[in-house]
Amino acid sequence: MVMIVAAFVYLAVSTSGYLTAANLRSVLDQSAFVGVFAVATALIMISGNLFSLSIAATGAVTASEVLYLLPNGGAIAIIVTLASAVVMLGIQGLLVGGVGANPIIVSIAAGGLQEGVFLWLSQGATIEPPMGNTSLAFIENLVHVPLIGDLPVACFVLLGLVIVIEVVLRRTSFGKSLYLVGENRRAAHAAGLPTGWIIVGAFALAGLCLGIAGVEVGGFNGSGSLLDESTYTYDGIAAAVVGGIAITGGRGSAWQALVGAIFIQAVSDLVVLRGYNEGWQLLAKGIVVFAVVILIRLIRGRSAS
């Protein structure tokens, strides 16, 4: 861990333009999206169901949905979008928690399903909101307008979300049982907890996060399509893993997802500033995930034995 941090610090200091206020602000700015995907992943991971490989697909679909619904008014568009994201993930939670289906495979299938339905309904076209719509301006402002200290509203949405999820995880009985279920589903079941419903709850809550992410991404892009969204899946999962949330479940917090998201975004940004393209970003993230997975194992394994 020390080596990674040292390497990172060295690269950060030696890259011109990296340690400037403007660039650090842009890192935080970008983390606002990745962070929401990371919090969603954290919820699924804590519940003991690894991660979802379709969070970016859900984000893209909900982004298009909110833009499509805008003529009905901003509030309605956002509420319907959030609700549909909760339902989409809730159904996956039912399959995983209800019949014990493999969460990874369910998420892969759900991703294909969402993309297929989206292509079917949109006929392959890009979703464009009506011109000059006042509601569009509203959700665009969510992303672009600086609130405090030059940071956009989305950053504070993420901060609020992290606090809310943290309170749910630490202070409610649902949150406490979620950790139990994630740690040992069979034991939690034996203890009389409704494990299935708790997992459905975790997925639904993750769906709410993805709905929020979708609204933000929709506002950011101003148009909806399936393209260029899939890195959010890798970013979100990488952030949760790097933040130290146990991939096998039962351990972790929303804060860790936030920290992980900022770190992943900082790495991405560093790669870009040093003049490398998307491929190198993915490569860097992959290696970071690989290294962190091994490191966590070595550290925890040593303390256990």
Place this chain on the structure above:
Amino acid sequence: MSAILRYRRDALRPFALLVILAILFALLPVFDSAARVGTVNVSDILNTLATLGLVTLALGLSMIAGEFDLSVSSTYLLGSILAVKTGVGSPLVGVLVAMGAGLVIGLIQGLVVSRLGINSIAVTLGGFITVLGLVYVISNNQTLSYPNQGVSTALTNPIASVFSVQVFVAIGVFVLVALILMATALGRNLRAIGSDRKSARVVGLRIPLIVTAVFATSAVLCTLSGALQGYSLQYAAPTQTVSPLIFATTAALLGGVPLSGGRGNPISIAAGALSLGIVTEAIPVLHSANYVNSLLPAVLLLIVTIVDAPDVLRWWRVQRARRGTVMGLRRATQPRQQATDES
């Protein structure tokens, strides 16, 4: 005895499915008068063995051992990119470079999974993203074309109207892997590791060695099939699609390998890949809309995953057992009935 019979019957299921689907496919013109079925379709279906079929074998082997190799999708892509990039002069060099890269990737992943005992999904997620990054870096985010048309012709030229060199290579690989697993204790050991790792350790199986070999084989098979695909299509393009993973998982499940591991063999995996090949081939034959292409594999995967889910199996067994007892009780109350036909 009945346990053995049940095992045999389970083992036959993938082949029964294949036969049923093949018959349904042949009957497609009866259901839809616009559909045309011919040798072209048969050769297409056999071709899936050479491309995604080998990816299915790769993933299937890791699934039999109770692991899951998430990286197959991007390793397959890497194989096609590397072969197309380095095999212009000599196609053999391209294949060897691709397979060499596969071996390195597989060994690293396998060693980390087996020596450190980390969840293979976590490790191969890292591998998946890293290799995807490599794909973009090596291809420079561009579609690479393969100018050597002779190679493509040699690989795909029809032999006996439905086969091709590519298909023979794939069949050869399937048979080779099957023979190695059957002739040695490896096949049995693989299933033992997948079904009960603790007992496998107790009886002294060299689990780390076998698991590492599985991941290495998996990555080599993926890069090989990627290379074949790159040569025959004469191009390789970097994408973020996970459709090879969707195909391979569905096909392996259809091929009788449960996600919990411990069952299945290369020949049943081939049957699963051919079954899914038939289903995908039915889409163009029936002139279905474009979105069906992305919708159908996902729906199928969802269905087989639900069927594979442990609680569904348990529920089904309970139902069957309950029906059995009810019938047994009824039989007991009725004098002189035949013995139970439950197996």
